[in-house]
Amino acid sequence: MNRFPLKTSAVLLLALATGSAGGYWAAQRQQSHAPQAAAAATPERKxxxxxxxxxxxxxxxxxxxxxxxxxxxxxxxADDDSAGGPPAVRIEPGIQQNLGMRLATVSRGRLDRKLQVTGLLTFNDRDVALLQTRAGGFVERTYTLAPGDVVKAGAPVADILVPEWAGLQEEYLALLGTQDPALREAARQRLLLAGMPPALIAQVARNGRTRPVITLVSPIAGVIRELDVRTGMTLAAGAPLARINGLGQVWLEAAVPETQAAGLRAGQTVDARLPAFPDRPVTGTLASILPENDQQSRTLRLRIELPNRDGQLRPGMTVEVSLDLAGQSAVLQIPSEAVVRTGKRNLVMLAEDQGRFRPVEVRLGQENGGLVAVLHGLEEGQQVVASGQFLIDSEASLKGIEARTQDPPAANRAMPSVHEAEGRIVAIGAQGVTISHGPFNTLGMPGMTMTFPLARPELAAGLKAGERIRFGVSQGDAGLVIEQVSQQEAQP
Incomplete structure (x- = not known):
């Protein structure tokens, strides 16, 4: 009974062994042909x-x-990122997404600006009154005033005794009884020439009594800036007694960087806000742009007039100023964050087809609200990198890709046949002339030391190592070949 199962098990083991050997052979054969199939499927890159x-x-x-x-x-x-075009950095779409790159389109529109500066309140120097004596005399009384006091128009400042007026007033009163109007008018003119105000002359004529004491009053309402009068002092004719500054309107002095002053105009409305009164904005007028520029800070000074009806604006207060500046109606603009500012030039990362990016140098204009005007370097509809451009700039620097301005159309661009540069001869040999030269601007080639073959052997006649030369090269299949050479005078 046990022989049949033993026989069956042997047959099964033989079948399994045969199947395993066949599967291993098939697998090995498939693996041996896999590289050949892959090679056949991948075309050779030329x-x-x-x-x-x-x-x-x-x-x-x-x-x-x-x-x-x-x-x-x-x-x-052929499938390289820079084939057929300027050198560029290529980034796969998946990597762009991981880096969080954002693109912005170069658009054209109106770029108005709002300028925020800080200024200080000062007195209005056009609203000033000087109080003086018209005749010599003595100070009889002062009215307990001091510099800094605020006075109303007509407020008394000092009583002045003028002895000279007493005799003139007696003569005038005596002539008032005569029938000759010419004499009366002559006496009145003498009083005026002596410095007596017309109101005091009229009071003397009305009362019939002399009044040699005059009360000097403030001609305007404001603050006393200067007060040089004391009881008992002697005054000469024309001596200044007080200087009074009006407070109905104050000036706001502000400084604006000269690079941002474009668009300012006298007469435009100005919004001002004081930290002392944050809930009370004040609207003023730009009175003038002072003609002198500050050479230390490179700023222009603005004079702004602010109304001060309630007298709460005090000179010396700090004010935050907002100025609306009209911009150009149709200007190219990009986000300010898209610009890489190196300190010497401004760069943007221009996005091209197939994930290619290359640095482009741009010239910028005014900036406001997160946007900046582009004066040169870009065209409308192009796209620039607005986020992550610093990583692309670093990669471009590692690859030696230099930023260039936007090239003009090929139809308008004429490539010179000979490219010139200056340099110094290092050595002259059978292979050509080794020159330490400066940049070839028309080729975009930086300065370096390299060997150039000569287009004609006679070009080397008279040349010596160490000489400074200006030479021109032509570009062909064999590289750069010297076409012309001119010796330069030795520099001291």
Whole structure:
């Protein structure tokens, strides 16, 4: 009874072993053919050309060593991010999302500005009255005033005794009884020339008594800035007694940076808010823009007139000023956060097709409300990076991608056939002339030391190592070749 199960088990074991061996062989065969299938499925990438990363505009048809630097040439493929265009940084969409990158569109519109500055209240120097004596005399009485006191118009300041007026008034009273009007008028004119006010002359004529004492009063309402009168002192004719400043209107002195002064105009409305009265904004008028610029702070001074009907605005108070400045009606603008400010120039990261980004130098205008005007460097409808641009700028710097201004259309751009630069000859050999040169501006090539072949051997005649030269090169398949050389005078 036990022989049949043993036989059956042997058959099953043989079948399992056979199946396992077949599966292993099939798997091995499949793995051996996988690289060949993958190679057959992936097309071979063919370089478009080779280039030196330090001189990307120079192209070569075959690999080899760079004639500019001691490094091999780098292949450029058709699917590279910078093929057929300026050097750029390529970032995959998934990485852009992880970095939280945001794009902003260059738009055209009106960019009005609101300028916020801080100023100080001062006295209105146009509302000033000086109190003087018209004749010499003595101070009989003062009215307990001091500098800083606020007085009303007509408030008494001092009583002045003028002895000279007594005799003149007696003569005038005597002539009032005569029938000759010419004499009466002559006597009255003598009183006026002696400094007597017409109101006092009329009072003497009406009462028939002399009045050599006059009470000097404040001509306007305001604050006493200066008071130089004391009881018993002697006064000369024309001596100043008091200086009174009106308080009905005060001045606000503010300074505006000269770079932000465009759009200011005299007569425009100004909104002012005092920290002392935060719930009481004041509306004033820009009276004038003072003609002198402060050379230390590079600011323009503004004079703003503020009404002070209740007298609560005190000179010396701090005021926050808001000025609305009209901007241009159609100006290119981008978010201010999209600009990378290096201190020497302003850059933006221009977004192109297929996830390519490249730095572009821009010239900026006025700024307000998170937007800044772009005067040069961008075109309407382009997109710039508004968030994460600093990471792209760092990557571009590592790759040696320099920021350039926006290139004009190809139809309007004429590339010169000869590119010129200045330099100093390091050595002259069979391979050409080694020159430590400055930048080629028309090529966008920075200064460096490299060897240039000569287009004609006679160009090397008379050249010596150490000489300074100005030379021109042409760009061809063989690289940069010297076409012209001119010697320069040695610099002291």
């Amino acid at each position: 370089p478009l050309y080779w280039y030196d990363p330090m001189v990307p505009q120079q192209r070569f048809d075959a690999p080899g060593k760079s004639p500019f630097m001691d490094m091999p040439l780098v292949p450029k493929y």
